[in-house]
Structure formats: C-alpha cells, structure tokens
Amino acid sequence: MLKVNQQLALAVDLGGTKIIAAVVLPDGKIISRNYCLTVADKGPKAVFNRLLSAANKTVTQAKLKTSELTGVGIAAAGALDMERGVITDSPNLPNWHDIPLRDILADGLGITTYLINDASAAALGEHRFGAGKGVDNLIYLTVSTGIGGGIIMGSKLYSGADGCAGELGHMTIEAGGPKCNCGNLGCLEALASGTAVAREAVRRVNGGETSSIVELVAGRLESITAEIVALAARQGDSLACDIVAEAANYLGIGLANLVNIFNPELIVIGGGMSQMGNMLLKPARKVVKERAFKLPARTVRIVRARLGSNAGIIGAAAYVFDQQLERKTKA
Amino acid sequence: MLKVNQQLALAVDLGGTKIIAAVVLPDGKIISRNYCLTVADKGPKAVFNRLLSAANKTVTQAKLKTSELTGVGIAAAGALDMERGVITDSPNLPNWHDIPLRDILADGLGITTYLINDASAAALGEHRFGAGKGVDNLIYLTVSTGIGGGIIMGSKLYSGADGCAGELGHMTIEAGGPKCNCGNLGCLEALASGTAVAREAVRRVNGGETSSIVELVAGRLESITAEIVALAARQGDSLACDIVAEAANYLGIGLANLVNIFNPELIVIGGGMSQMGNMLLKPARKVVKERAFKLPARTVRIVRARLGSNAGIIGAAAYVFDQQLERKTKA
Known part of the structure; x- marks a missing residue:
C-alpha cells in the first residue's frame, strides 16, 4: 500500500533494443514495470510514441495518474546535452541528431522531465541501492556493446559543464589503436568492449586460426558475440582465452587510468x-x-554491479528525487 | 597595514630544486616571501631544517608570530597520502619514502599543518586567483619535467579517497609506449613532458639526424633540455619542430581524454x-x-596558467583557508 504523499518517479530507460518504463519509490523499490521493443529503424516519431505508451501503461498499471508523480527521468544512451535535454547523437539510435527528447516527453506527459545518460543513471542506481551503497566516491563502468561510465563524487553524480561527463570508454589508451565508433582511435571501447572482443575473434578466425568458436556459431562468423567467445573460453578454447585475456589487459589499463x-x-x-x-x-x-x-x-575495490538491467531505471528515478530535493533546498 | 583579526596562512612549496615559503592573505596577496635551495641530496633531515628556517624567516619578515597564523599549507611533489600527511614517494626527493612531513612541520612550527600535492595546490591557486577565476569545474595540468594535475569540481579541490587523485600525467595513452618514471608504460608524462622532449631529441640526434640543437648545446647532448628544443624549433630547425609537434600531439590526446x-x-x-x-x-x-x-x-577552453611559480604557494594558502572554513562550518 502506498503512503499518502509518497514520492514517486517514473523512470524510462531508452536503449537501442528495448524500452523499459517503471514507477520507482525513493527507496529504489519498483512498483510497476513494463517493457517494449524500441524498433529504432522506424524513426524517432515511432520511438516517441512507444516511449509515451510504455510510460502511460506503467503509470496506469500502478493505479496512478501522471499528476501524482514527482517527475520523469529518462536514461538514454549516446551523447547528450543534459542542460538542454537533447540527444545530440546516439550510436544505438541511427538518424537521431539533436533530438529534444526531454521536452517532447515533458509535453506528452505533462510533468517535469529530466534526460540523463544511461551509464550515469546506472552509476547513480548502483551508488544508492547497489554495489556502491554508502560509498562517497565511485566510478561506474558499463562494459557492453560499448563502454560507458558514470562518476559519483561526494555522493553526487558529476555531470560536467554540459552534462556529458563520464565518457570513460572514450579514453585513448592506444594512440594508434583501432578506430572507435566515436571517430577517435584506440579508445578503451575499441579495445575492451563486447564489440571489440567479437571483432577480434572474427579477425583471427578469418586469419586462419582454429577455434571452437567457429563450431559454436555453426560456421556463421557474423553470429560471433562476446558471449560466444566467453563460452568458448570457459570450455578452454585457446584462441578464445587469448582474446578474453587481451580485452582484460586493456580493461585493466583503462581501470589503472x-x-x-x-x-x-x-x-x-x-x-x-x-x-x-x-x-x-x-x-x-x-x-x-x-x-x-x-x-x-591498494585502496580501490573493483567489483561487479548488482542491479543488473534495472540499474538505469532505478538511477534515473534517484536523479529525479535528487533534483527535486535540490529545488526545494534552493527555494 | 594588516587588519585586526586578518586571516593569514603560511605556505611552503617544497620542490626538488628549491623551497619557497610565503605568508599569504585570503585574497591571494603575498605579504612576505622567501626562497632557498632544497639540496635534497643531503637527506631528509637537512631538508626539514631548511624548510623550518625558510618558514620562520618568512614569518619574522612579515613581523608576525607563528601563533598569529591560521595554519600552514605545504605543497610538495610526489605521491602523497594526504589524509595521513605523508610523502610516500617522490621522484624529486630521492630516498624520501613514507616521510610524515605534515607532523614533522606541525611539531616544528606549533600550528595546524596540511600537506597537499603541488599540482593540486597550483590548481586551487589558478582557480581562485588565476586563469580559472569564477569557473566551477576545471582541470589543471602542469607540463614540466613531469606532468601533474589537479581537479576542481564544484569550486572545490577533488582529492579522492586518500588525497592522491589527479595524477593526470599517469594516464596510459600508448599501452606499449615508453617506460615512465612511475614504472608504468606509455603514460602521458613519458610522451609529452619536458623530459620526454629532451630524451627524444637526444635519441634522434644519436640516431644520426642533423639539427641545430647540437650546436645550441655545443655538442654536449646531456645538456639538451625542452627549452633548448623549443628554442631550436622557434628558429625553424626541422627536427626540433618535429619533436615539439609529436609532444603536442600526445598532449592533445591526453587533453581529449x-x-x-x-x-x-x-x-x-x-x-x-x-x-x-x-x-x-x-x-x-x-x-x-x-x-x-x-x-x-566545443565547450572547453584550453588556456595557459597565469600565476607562474607562485601558483603552488597561493593554492596551498587557499587550501588552509578552505579547511579552516570547513572546520568552522562543521563546528
């Protein structure tokens, strides 16, 4: 049962593949949750509609009206201008350039809306309710198709001048290294992400090295993923072990930085x-x-995240509550 | 004329070559200043004595007693444990390992003493009274014999869990690059510092390339410094221009990170x-x-520092005043 005057945030995680929407309490508890496919190739308008319908459905499911919510937090991948609430570019959402997503959703839902980078949101989520509970200064790194990051300092999200700080996957660690999706060379992402691992496996198999990876994908090299490489490595395949070791080495260099x-x-x-x-x-x-x-x-502990795929929505909700508190403090 | 109840800090900058001591006002004004050589090779004890005598002389020169000071800030190069006030290692002070410098000076002077990394102190100085006045978030990078850094966030020095954050010169930017003084490979410092520039010039001249650098040092290659290389580059020497361009490229990569x-x-x-x-x-x-x-x-401005060799003492004094304010706020 919800308390009277209970604060509630609507959190939306917009990924390249799926949209998650949830109503979240200040203690990180999710009271209703929905998800649908993004279907990014149908263009931005179709995605806006899916976002709004997922959001509304989640609110209705929680037996609430949007007017009862404290605010909405949208976590999205890509280069954001947080101040202006704009997605400037997104690797996962082709043809999204300078999309004022915050205002579009604010208009559609009629309540205060915040746009936040998905890795920053996850950082905040892990800090408040996951692996980083009670820690003042932490760095969050998501190593997935790409590599994103979030910086928590003095228990607050550090977001920089435009709100796009924390692009930790785009540190150059090998000045002449492979080209990264962002256009730069030798980024951590280009050397230690899931994409980098899969690409390296394809390259080495194509170069004539033998590996059980080929068997695991029944010869379809385009089906090689980091998960497949990990599976082969766990089974002792020496090429797969090599590739994982290389990624781990680069990841270690990034972490040392x-x-x-x-x-x-x-x-x-x-x-x-x-x-x-x-x-x-x-x-x-x-x-x-x-x-x-x-x-x-010696000081740093390096641990796995705890909140899984909910880190983004829980963090986006935490961001809404933080902003609300800051507005009250200032007022 | 000093005001009654005027706050005053004693700031000491301990470098590998020289010691600077100064009495500084909260507005960054220096009212008395002294310096002497460090003579590090005579061992820690000799340096402590020189530090104390420079400090006392500066205070006397300002017609003050140490009891009238708010506190002492010591800016020192090297790896510091700020919390414990200990210099753990210093490239410029050979044989200094785990030296509890803060407590040694606090005992000698009889007032509250803080130990702070010299680049962090300079960052604070530039933030309060130099190129970074009025800016909330800035990064300071000192490119000298080595490369150090300081991080200002929300107008405060960010010092990390042990007070040793900001080692920006020790980002790996070339995973298999040259060995750095810190033991790591391919650090920014190993590629873009004054030492790296001089070393590269010696290497290439030894490799048989012709350059006016050789003439400028009258054939004594051990006398090649970054200043000499810069002078030759300004005169159009192509090898020198090449070396400066290479260092600038690496510096740019570090800055992009x-x-x-x-x-x-x-x-x-x-x-x-x-x-x-x-x-x-x-x-x-x-x-x-x-x-x-x-x-x-597009957002970032990259500018030269303004306070020159006074950045460290002015920043160390600002740190003393900041700490004092924090103690009062907490009390």
Whole structure:
C-alpha cells in the first residue's frame, strides 16, 4: 500500500533494443514495470510514441495518474546535452541528431522531465541501492556493446559543464589503436568492449586460426558475440582465452587510468561483459596493481554491479528525487 | 597595514630544486616571501631544517608570530597520502619514502599543518586567483619535467579517497609506449613532458639526424633540455619542430581524454613547457577537436596558467583557508 504523499518517479530507460518504463519509490523499490521493443529503424516519431505508451501503461498499471508523480527521468544512451535535454547523437539510435527528447516527453506527459545518460543513471542506481551503497566516491563502468561510465563524487553524480561527463570508454589508451565508433582511435571501447572482443575473434578466425568458436556459431562468423567467445573460453578454447585475456589487459589499463585520476574508493563494473566475472576481472585487477600508483591501487575495490538491467531505471528515478530535493533546498 | 583579526596562512612549496615559503592573505596577496635551495641530496633531515628556517624567516619578515597564523599549507611533489600527511614517494626527493612531513612541520612550527600535492595546490591557486577565476569545474595540468594535475569540481579541490587523485600525467595513452618514471608504460608524462622532449631529441640526434640543437648545446647532448628544443624549433630547425609537434600531439590526446572524462569548462596548462605557448597549445587544441566528443570539445577552453611559480604557494594558502572554513562550518 502506498503512503499518502509518497514520492514517486517514473523512470524510462531508452536503449537501442528495448524500452523499459517503471514507477520507482525513493527507496529504489519498483512498483510497476513494463517493457517494449524500441524498433529504432522506424524513426524517432515511432520511438516517441512507444516511449509515451510504455510510460502511460506503467503509470496506469500502478493505479496512478501522471499528476501524482514527482517527475520523469529518462536514461538514454549516446551523447547528450543534459542542460538542454537533447540527444545530440546516439550510436544505438541511427538518424537521431539533436533530438529534444526531454521536452517532447515533458509535453506528452505533462510533468517535469529530466534526460540523463544511461551509464550515469546506472552509476547513480548502483551508488544508492547497489554495489556502491554508502560509498562517497565511485566510478561506474558499463562494459557492453560499448563502454560507458558514470562518476559519483561526494555522493553526487558529476555531470560536467554540459552534462556529458563520464565518457570513460572514450579514453585513448592506444594512440594508434583501432578506430572507435566515436571517430577517435584506440579508445578503451575499441579495445575492451563486447564489440571489440567479437571483432577480434572474427579477425583471427578469418586469419586462419582454429577455434571452437567457429563450431559454436555453426560456421556463421557474423553470429560471433562476446558471449560466444566467453563460452568458448570457459570450455578452454585457446584462441578464445587469448582474446578474453587481451580485452582484460586493456580493461585493466583503462581501470589503472581511472585509479590514478580519481583515487576512488570503488569501481563498479556493469554491462554484459561483466558477466564473464573473474575470467575478466581477475587479470584486469592484476594490471591495475602493476600499472597504477601503489596507494590508490591498494585502496580501490573493483567489483561487479548488482542491479543488473534495472540499474538505469532505478538511477534515473534517484536523479529525479535528487533534483527535486535540490529545488526545494534552493527555494 | 594588516587588519585586526586578518586571516593569514603560511605556505611552503617544497620542490626538488628549491623551497619557497610565503605568508599569504585570503585574497591571494603575498605579504612576505622567501626562497632557498632544497639540496635534497643531503637527506631528509637537512631538508626539514631548511624548510623550518625558510618558514620562520618568512614569518619574522612579515613581523608576525607563528601563533598569529591560521595554519600552514605545504605543497610538495610526489605521491602523497594526504589524509595521513605523508610523502610516500617522490621522484624529486630521492630516498624520501613514507616521510610524515605534515607532523614533522606541525611539531616544528606549533600550528595546524596540511600537506597537499603541488599540482593540486597550483590548481586551487589558478582557480581562485588565476586563469580559472569564477569557473566551477576545471582541470589543471602542469607540463614540466613531469606532468601533474589537479581537479576542481564544484569550486572545490577533488582529492579522492586518500588525497592522491589527479595524477593526470599517469594516464596510459600508448599501452606499449615508453617506460615512465612511475614504472608504468606509455603514460602521458613519458610522451609529452619536458623530459620526454629532451630524451627524444637526444635519441634522434644519436640516431644520426642533423639539427641545430647540437650546436645550441655545443655538442654536449646531456645538456639538451625542452627549452633548448623549443628554442631550436622557434628558429625553424626541422627536427626540433618535429619533436615539439609529436609532444603536442600526445598532449592533445591526453587533453581529449580529460575532455571526454570531465566535460570541463576550462583546462589550465601550467609548468615550464606551457611557456612554448601556441607552438605547443595550438596543435594540441586541434587534436582535442579531432579526438574528443563534439559538445565537450566545443565547450572547453584550453588556456595557459597565469600565476607562474607562485601558483603552488597561493593554492596551498587557499587550501588552509578552505579547511579552516570547513572546520568552522562543521563546528
């Protein structure tokens, strides 16, 4: 039973594949949740409609009206201008350029709306209710198709001048390295993401190396994913083990950079690749010890995320409550 | 004439070559200043004595007693444990390991003492009274013999869990790059510092390339410094121009990383290498535009520091006043 005057946030996670909408309480509890496919190839308008319908359905499901909500938080992937509530570019949403998503949803739903980067939202979620509970300074890294990040400092999300801080996957760690989706060379994302792992497997198999990976995809190399490579590695396939070790080494270099820059108490690793667990994290932690300064390397704990695919919506809701509190404090 | 109840801080900058001590007002004004050589090779004890005597002399010179001071801020290079006030390691002070400098000076002077990394102090100085006045979020980078950094967020110094955040010179930007003083490979410092520039010049001259650099040092290659290389570059020497361009490219890569990570309003570049001015900064800015995300690359301004060699003492004093204010606010 909801309390009278209970604060409630509507959180929406807009991904390249699916949309999740949920009504969330200030303690991180989800009281209603819905999801649908994004179908990004039908263009922005179709996605707006799906977002609005998922949002409305979730609110109705919770037996609420939108007017009873504190606000809406939308977590979205891509380069955002948080101040203006605009998605400037998104690798997962082709043809989305300078889309004022915040205002579109605010108009459609009639309540205060915030736009936040999905990795920043997940960082906030993990900080409040997941692996980072009670920690003042933490770095969140999601290692998935791409690599995103979020920075929590003094228990608050640090979002920078335009709200697009935390692009930790786009640190150059190999100046002449492979081209990244963002246009730069040798980004962490281009070397340690799921996409990088799959691409490297295809390249080496095409180069003539033998591997059980080929069998696992029945010869269809286009079906190779990081999950397949991880599976083969777990079965002892030496090429797969090699590729995972290489990704772990690069991940470790990226983490060592973050340790030297932020001297954080905690680094939380989420995203699909984190499900590899210690196969990925153990060698990465070793690289941190070897490469980073002694004191911060000793201090930092590097752990897996806890909230899974709910991190984004829980964090987006936390952001709404934070903003509300800040407005009250200022008023 | 000093006002009654005027707050006053004693600031000490301990470098590998020289010690600067100054009495500083809350508005950044220096009312008395002294300096002496560090003579680090005589061992820690000799340095403590010089520090204390420089400090006492400066206070006397200002017609003050140490009891009239708000506190002492010591800015020092190297890996510090700020919480414990300990210099754990210092490249400029050989044989300094786990030296509890804060407590040694606090005992010697009889007042509250803080230990702060010299680049962090300079960041604070530039933020309060130099190139970063009025800016909320800025990154300070000192490009000198080594490369150090300081992070200002929400107008405060961000110092991390142990107080050793901001080691921006020790981001790996070339995973298999040259060995850095810190033990890591391919750090920004190993590729874009004054030491890297001089080392590269020696390597290429030894490799048989002709250059006016050799003439400028009268054949004594061990005398090659970044200043000499810059001078030769300004005179049009093609090898020198090449080496400066390479350092600028690496500096640009490091800056692009900082832009993607922090989305800062401003990056302030200090240290000896910054005196190269646009010869270094113009190509570095170009690399930032090419490599970093569009929005934060458009937002950030990359400028030269303004306080010169006083940045450290002015910042160390600002740190003392900040801490004092925080203690009062908490009390």
